[in-house]
Amino acid sequence: MANPGGGAVCNGTLHNHKKQSNGSKSGTGTKNGIMKEAQQNGKPHFYDNLIVESFEEAPLHVLVFTYMGYGIGTLFGYFRDFLRNWGIEKCNAAIEREEQKDFVPLYQDFENFYTRNLYMRIRDNWNRPICSAPGPHFDVMERVSDDYNWTFRFTGRIIKDVINMGSYNFLGLAVKYNESMRTIKDVLETYGSGVASTRHEMGTLDKHKELEDLMAKFLNVEAAMVFGGCLILSDELNHTSIVLGARLSGATIRPFKHNNIQDLEKLLRDAIIYGQPRTRRAWKKILILVEGIYSMEGSIVNLPQIVALKKKYKAYLYMDEAHSIGAVGPTGRGVREFFGMDPDDVDVYMGTFTKSFGASGGYIAGKKELVDYLRVHSHSAVYATSMSPPIAEQIIRSLKLIMGLDGTTQGLQRIRQLAKNTKYFREKLKEMGFIIYGNDKSPVVPVLLYMPSKVAAFARHMLDRKIGVVVVGFPATPLAEARARFCISAAHTREMLDTVLEALDEMGDLLHLKYSRHRKSALPVLNDEMNFELDD
Amino acid sequence: MDFRRVKEYFSWLYYQYQIISCCAVLEPWERSMFNTILLTIFAMVVYTAYVFIPIHIRLAWEFFSKICGYHSTVSN
Numbered sequence: 001m002a003n004p005g006g007g008a009v010c011n012g013t014l015h016n017h018k019k020q021s022n023g024s025k026s027g028t029g030t031k032n033g034i035m036k037e038a039q040q041n042g043k044p045h046f047y048d049n050l051i052v053e054s055f056e057e058a059p060l061h062v063l064v065f066t067y068m069g070y071g072i073g074t075l076f077g078y079f080r081d082f083l084r085n086w087g088i089e090k091c092n093a094a095i096e097r098e099e100q101k102d103f104v105p106l107y108q109d110f111e112n113f114y115t116r117n118l119y120m121r122i123r124d125n126w127n128r129p130i131c132s133a134p135g136p137h138f139d140v141m142e143r144v145s146d147d148y149n150w151t152f153r154f155t156g157r158i159i160k161d162v163i164n165m166g167s168y169n170f171l172g173l174a175v176k177y178n179e180s181m182r183t184i185k186d187v188l189e190t191y192g193s194g195v196a197s198t199r200h201e202m203g204t205l206d207k208h209k210e211l212e213d214l215m216a217k218f219l220n221v222e223a224a225m226v227f228g229g230c231l232i233l234s235d236e237l238n239h240t241s242i243v244l245g246a247r248l249s250g251a252t253i254r255p256f257k258h259n260n261i262q263d264l265e266k267l268l269r270d271a272i273i274y275g276q277p278r279t280r281r282a283w284k285k286i287l288i289l290v291e292g293i294y295s296m297e298g299s300i301v302n303l304p305q306i307v308a309l310k311k312k313y314k315a316y317l318y319m320d321e322a323h324s325i326g327a328v329g330p331t332g333r334g335v336r337e338f339f340g341m342d343p344d345d346v347d348v349y350m351g352t353f354t355k356s357f358g359a360s361g362g363y364i365a366g367k368k369e370l371v372d373y374l375r376v377h378s379h380s381a382v383y384a385t386s387m388s389p390p391i392a393e394q395i396i397r398s399l400k401l402i403m404g405l406d407g408t409t410q411g412l413q414r415i416r417q418l419a420k421n422t423k424y425f426r427e428k429l430k431e432m433g434f435i436i437y438g439n440d441k442s443p444v445v446p447v448l449l450y451m452p453s454k455v456a457a458f459a460r461h462m463l464d465r466k467i468g469v470v471v472v473g474f475p476a477t478p479l480a481e482a483r484a485r486f487c488i489s490a491a492h493t494r495e496m497l498d499t500v501l502e503a504l505d506e507m508g509d510l511l512h513l514k515y516s517r518h519r520k521s522a523l524p525v526l527n528d529e530m531n532f533e534l535d536d
Numbered sequence: 537m538d539f540r541r542v543k544e545y546f547s548w549l550y551y552q553y554q555i556i557s558c559c560a561v562l563e564p565w566e567r568s569m570f571n572t573i574l575l576t577i578f579a580m581v582v583y584t585a586y587v588f589i590p591i592h593i594r595l596a597w598e599f600f601s602k603i604c605g606y607h608s609t610v611s612n
Contacts, residue, residue, distance in 0.1 A: 069558045076558075076566055121561040148563055453560040512552060 053259075053299050053439045058450060058515050066450045066480045070118075073452060077117030092150040093120075114474060122456035123149040125471055128463075131158060134167040135175040136491040140468060159466065163496050165486045166470035170327040170443055171414045172491025173398050174358035180401075184393045191389035199375075203386035211392050214399050219333060220343040221365045233267055233315075234289040235259070237297060242289060242320055251287070252277070258297070261305045264288070268313045286315040292324030292335035292351075296477055296485070298438025298446050300328070303335055307345045318348040326356025327443050332402050332415045338441070357398040359391045418443055418490040421497060425488055428501050433514035437483075445486040446472075447504075447513075454511050455482045461510070465503045 083089040093116045096106055107116075124145060132139040142157045167174065177185075187207065197203035230251040234243065237258045246253050254271075257263040268286065275282050288310060290301045301319070310317050321334045329337035336346055349365040364374060375381060402411035422443045429436050435448040449455050452473060459471045473482040486500075508514045554560045559567050 065556045069556060072558045072570070073561075076562060076570075451556060451558075453555045453558045456561055457555060510548075510551075511555060 055297070055299075055437050056435050056516060056518070058435060058448065059517070062450050062515055063480055066452075069451050069453060070479065073118045074113075077113060080117060081113070092147070111475065118452060119473070120149050122452070122459075122473075124152070125456055125459035128468070129154075133174060133176045134164060134169060136164055136169070136172065136489055136493075136496060137161045138164045138167075138468065140463070159463070162463070162466045162468045163492075163500060164468050164489070165500060166468055167489070168323065168355035168487055169358070169489040169491065170323075170356045170418055170487070171332070171358075171398075171402070171411075172489050173356065173401070175491070181394070181397070183397055184390050187393035188390045193390060194388055195386050197386070198384060199381040199386045205386075205389060205392070207389050207392040207396070208386060211387075211396050211399075214396060214403075215363055216365065218399055218403055219349055219365050221349060221367070230285045230287065231271055231283045232287050232289055233264060233271075235291065235294075235301075237294050238289060238291055239295065239320070239322075242291070246289060258294075259299060259302050261302060261309065264306065265309055268309060268315060272313060286313070288315055288317050290317070290319055292319055292321035293328065293442050293444055294438075295323050295444060296446060296472065296483070298436075298442045298444040298485075300324070300335060300338070300439040300442050303339045303341060303345075307341060310345075316347045317345070318350065319346045321349060321351040322362075323355060323444060324442075325351040326398075326402060326415075327418065328441060330415070331412065332356070353391075353395050356402075357395050359394045359398070361387050361391065361395070414490040418488065421488045421490065421492055424494075425486070425497055425501070429504070430516070430518070432501075432505055432508060433516045433518075434504070434508060435516045443488040445488065446483040447486065448481060448483050448515070449513060450480060450482060450515075452482060454513065455484070457511055458484055458507060458513075461507055462503060467500055467503055 080089065084091040084093075094107060096103075100106075106112075124143070129141045129143070130138050131141050138161075140159045140162050142155045142159055143152045144155055145152050191205065191207065195203045195205065199208075230249075232246050232249075232251045232253045234246060234253055234255055235258055236255040243253075254267055256267050271283060271286055274280065288306060290306065293300055303319075306317065309315070319335065324338075325334045326332045328335060331337065334349075334351070336343060336349075347366055348370065350362065351365075352362040353359040354361070364371065397406075400406045401408075402415070404411050419441070422441065422445075426436060426440055426445060429445065429447065437446045437448065438444065449458055449471070455471045455473055459469060462469045469484050469486065471482065471484045477483060488497075551560075554567075557570070559570060562570065
């Protein structure tokens with residue numbers, strides 16, 4: 001921890017900032033103290049976290065039936081396309097105009113075919129409008145479709161008190177107005193709701209400075225930027241937004257198998273030995289791009305081994321903690337703290353405020369030089385308006401809550417409650433016999449459904465029982481691996497989880513979803529309790 | 537009482553069939569079309585089995601017994 005510098009900056013849009021962040025702050029002494037203590041406490045549980053990540057394969061008949069189901073859907077899709085083409089049936093989908101028929105076809109690829117013929121049939125399970133805050137319970141507007149999901153209309157009724165298992169509300173901070181939010185009301189009254197300027201011009205408020213200082217303290221940070229002649233090694237399951245950003249940077253991208261250290265090492269060795277593809281010159285920089293928690297699998301990145309590799313081959317590490325900040329780690333500081341590693345091990349931290357903090361926007365944190373460079377050169381600092389003050393205040397409030405700076409232990413209690421809920425939920429699901437992906441400690445729980453019509457039936461039945469779930473299908477996941485993704489929250493009580501588990505049990509029997517071969521096996525109790533015995 | 541249980545079981549089985557073969561997400565006329573085609577194919581299979589399997593078995597039996605018979609007459 002020799003370098004007390006570094007800053008974290010944030011803005012209304014992802015990735016950019018421009019602010020003079022004060023490098024050495026008054027809290028340096030305490031910061032180092034906290035860090036050392038966490039290190040000492042962290043060492044023992046680092047080895048316990050080399051865990052149980054399971055990606056069990058489905059039984060063969062399930063895969064056969066899944067592909068068969070898609071095959072039948074595809075056949076009917078061709079049939080309906082034929083009818084639509086010949087005018088026997090009215091076409092509600094987007095088609096090209098008559099004059100464009102001789103140009104390159106726009107809607108003939110598989111994705112459009114899939115959307116038109118398979119997705120449309122079960123479309124009522126997505127984009128459901130809600131009309132309350134996305135807390136542990138929420139209200140869903142009831143809607144029906146008269147023409148098989150091409151158009152919807154609202155009946156005017158509202159389904160009240162649906163249990164929310166889909167929002168990224170890990171710490172339960174996205175709730176209706178309550179007294180602790182009074183500071184936000186005051187900020188709204190003082191600053192108004194908009195900033196009406198970019199960071200470079202007049203859009204930098206003292207609220208932004210306060211937020212950035214607090215964020216740097218939270219993450220304990222202080223970088224590699226990617227220029228041309230650089231290589232990016234990116235995990236194959238990285239989110240589309242990261243992949244697009246990497247492509248825009250102009251560097252060469254090579255994917256490695258998900259969380260597979262041997263594959264990554266092989267790629268690193270090849271890159272260093274053979275250099276750039278045609279000129280054989282050395283790469284200027286090699287950047288490894290990973291996520292903290294992968295949103296579709298619920299797996300946690302294998303950070304200690306990746307950091308060891310990075311140090312051995314002198315590469316840089318960029319970690320996207322969108323789902324893991326605030327949700328894992330003994331004090332909620334993300335995957336780095338979960339494994340008990342040094343904050344300097346990761347070069348660039350990126351994260352969002354939309355998930356655990358209940359606001360909007362994102363941040364990038366790292367060494368001071370990196371952040372200063374971004375402040376000056378990033379596009380949105382120049383062109384986009386900065387973060388709105390009430391939102392900044394909400395993030396400040398959440399951060400203070402999590403860090404315990406508001407004087408209560410509520411933040412720590414929420415984090416522990418989240419961990420308890422996660423453990424309970426995952427254990428029970430495994431006992432019941434569902435196939436679940438991901439790390440045992442991750443609050444994102446994907447339950448595999450496989451067949452497309454089970455996906456639709458599952459979502460509809462769960463809504464009938466007043467539980468709102470998110471189901472995910474083809475373009476976001478591989479074709480045969482459709483799943484339902486549960487996001488556990490600290491605001492879920494044991495009764496709510498029990499209701500959900502009971503409903504899942506019945507659904508599992510009705511739809512025959514309990515594929516796992518390890519039903520009712522006695523799981524060895526991992527030493528989880530040790531992780532939470534920090535003195536506070 | 538037992539009848540109801542059996543009926544429930546069959547209706548669960550029919551639901552499983554609908555789910556697995558994507559009939560649950562098809563429109564009603566598509567469903568009837570699919571069921572008709574499937575039943576037709578199944579009926580043809582059953583008919584063909586009924587008509588041809590006994591004859592085939594008899595012919596195969598004769599063929600193999602002739603070989604064994606020839607073999608035994610030669611060895612004699």
